[in-house]
Each structure stands twice: as C-alpha cells, then as structure tokens.
Amino acid sequence: MKKNFSDDRQDVLIRQMKEADQENLIKNYCSPWHSLKENVDFWKAAFKEQSLGIRTIYIIEKSEEILGYGSLLRKSEYPFFVNVPEINSVWIVDKYRRSGFGTLLIQHLEELAKKEGFKMVGIGVGLYKDYGPAQKLYFQLGYKPDGHGITHNCHSVVKGKHYPIDDELILWLTKAL
Numbered sequence: 001m002k003k004n005f006s007d008d009r010q011d012v013l014i015r016q017m018k019e020a021d022q023e024n025l026i027k028n029y030c031s032p033w034h035s036l037k038e039n040v041d042f043w044k045a046a047f048k049e050q051s052l053g054i055r056t057i058y059i060i061e062k063s064e065e066i067l068g069y070g071s072l073l074r075k076s077e078y079p080f081f082v083n084v085p086e087i088n089s090v091w092i093v094d095k096y097r098r099s100g101f102g103t104l105l106i107q108h109l110e111e112l113a114k115k116e117g118f119k120m121v122g123i124g125v126g127l128y129k130d131y132g133p134a135q136k137l138y139f140q141l142g143y144k145p146d147g148h149g150i151t152h153n154c155h156s157v158v159k160g161k162h163y164p165i166d167d168e169l170i171l172w173l174t175k176a177l
C-alpha cells in the first residue's frame with residue numbers, strides 16, 4: 001500500500017514483513033527496552049506466527065528506509081480479548097516520531113482488522129513513563145479502557161498484592177471498528 005500525503009508522510013509505504021527483513025530488523029531495529037536475545041526471540045516467534053496466520057507484521061518505510069513496524073495479532077494472550085485482535089508491538093524509530101507515522105500504521109492495522117470482519121480491536125499499554133507517548137496516542141485515536149483493570153503477565157492484578165512496575169504491567173484498551 002502506497003499513500004500520498006502533503007507532508008512528511010509523502011510516499012510512505014506500508015508493507016507486510018518478509019523473511020528477508022528479519023536480519024535487518026534484528027541488527028538495526030532492536031527495541032532498546034529489551035536484550036538482544038529477547039529481540040531475536042521476539043522476531044523469530046513473530047515471523048513464525050505470521051507464517052501460521054496468527055500475526056501479520058507491517059513495516060512502514062520511506063525510500064526503502066524502515067521508519068517503524070507494528071503487527072496485528074489475531075489471538076491475544078490477554079484472556080478478555082475474545083474475537084478481538086490485538087494491535088501489538090508498535091514501534092517508530094526515535095528520529096521519525098511525532099510525524100504521524102505511528103497514527104498511520106495503527107490506522108492501517110485497524111483497516112486490516114475491519115476487512116477481516118472484526119467489530120472491535122484492542123491494544124495494551126504499559127503504565128510507566130516510557131509509555132506516555134503511546135498512552136496519549138491511543139486515547140487520541142479513540143481507544144478506551146476495556147473495564148477489566150490492569151494485568152501483570154496477562155493475569156488480573158489482585159488488590160493488596162505487589163507487582164514490579166515493568167513491561168508486563170498493562171492497561172488494556174479497545175476501539176469499536
């Protein structure tokens with residue numbers, strides 16, 4: 001899919017990830033929030049899920065340079081997303097942030113979910129400061145809390161218990177398509 005805009009987003013291409021992208025993604029687009037091993041494991045598992053039709057990974061690029069990526073996961077680990085696909089692992093390269101690429105990519109994933117007949121799409125967001133931009137973006141795009149509180153490792157947290165403030169502490173949001 002090629003889109004034409006009158007700003008920075010001119011000639012942006014959103015395309016499905018290919019096996020040949022794997023090495024480049026692992027080498028140059030590792031998430032700094034995770035170790036190299038975690039990144040390698042993530043891309044291998046994600047690509048396998050794509051080949052099984054569980055996940056579709058999209059790359060957003062301009063002039064063959066990768067600006068970011070994100071995926072649609074048809075079977076979320078979060079138990080309350082029943083027949084609700086999850087927009088997962090959205091990442092825009094630092095220097096290309098605040099130019100609308102994250103919005104574009106998410107809208108593309110929403111369109112894909114809609115085309116597949118889903119009536120709702122979901123997304124999880126972390127609670128600590130690094131997730132501030134994502135929290136603002138998702139609310140701006142119309143996502144709302146799903147009403148089940150927060151989870152740690154996909155299990156609802158229990159009042160009075162202690163949990164680390166990490167990437168597994170998540171608030172889940174949904175949006176009607």
Ligand SMILES: CC(C)(COP(=O)(O)OP(=O)(O)OC[C@H]1O[C@@H](n2cnc3c(N)ncnc32)[C@H](O)[C@@H]1OP(=O)(O)O)[C@@H](O)C(=O)NCCC(=O)NCCS
Nearest residue numbers: 090091092097098099100101102103124125133134136137
């Ligand atoms: C979250 C992320 C994908 C947003 O990508 P992006 O391309 O910068 O987003 P956009 O340019 O489409 O931003 C759209 C809106 O989101 C909000 N937003 C995005 N980044 C923001 C920031 N740093 N501070 C405040 N608001 C922000 C703004 O409302 C913005 O609109 P505006 O620029 O007109 O004010 C990007 O910051 C990122 O990759 N973060 C690290 C990874 C991450 O958190 N992924 C999500 C995991 S749940």
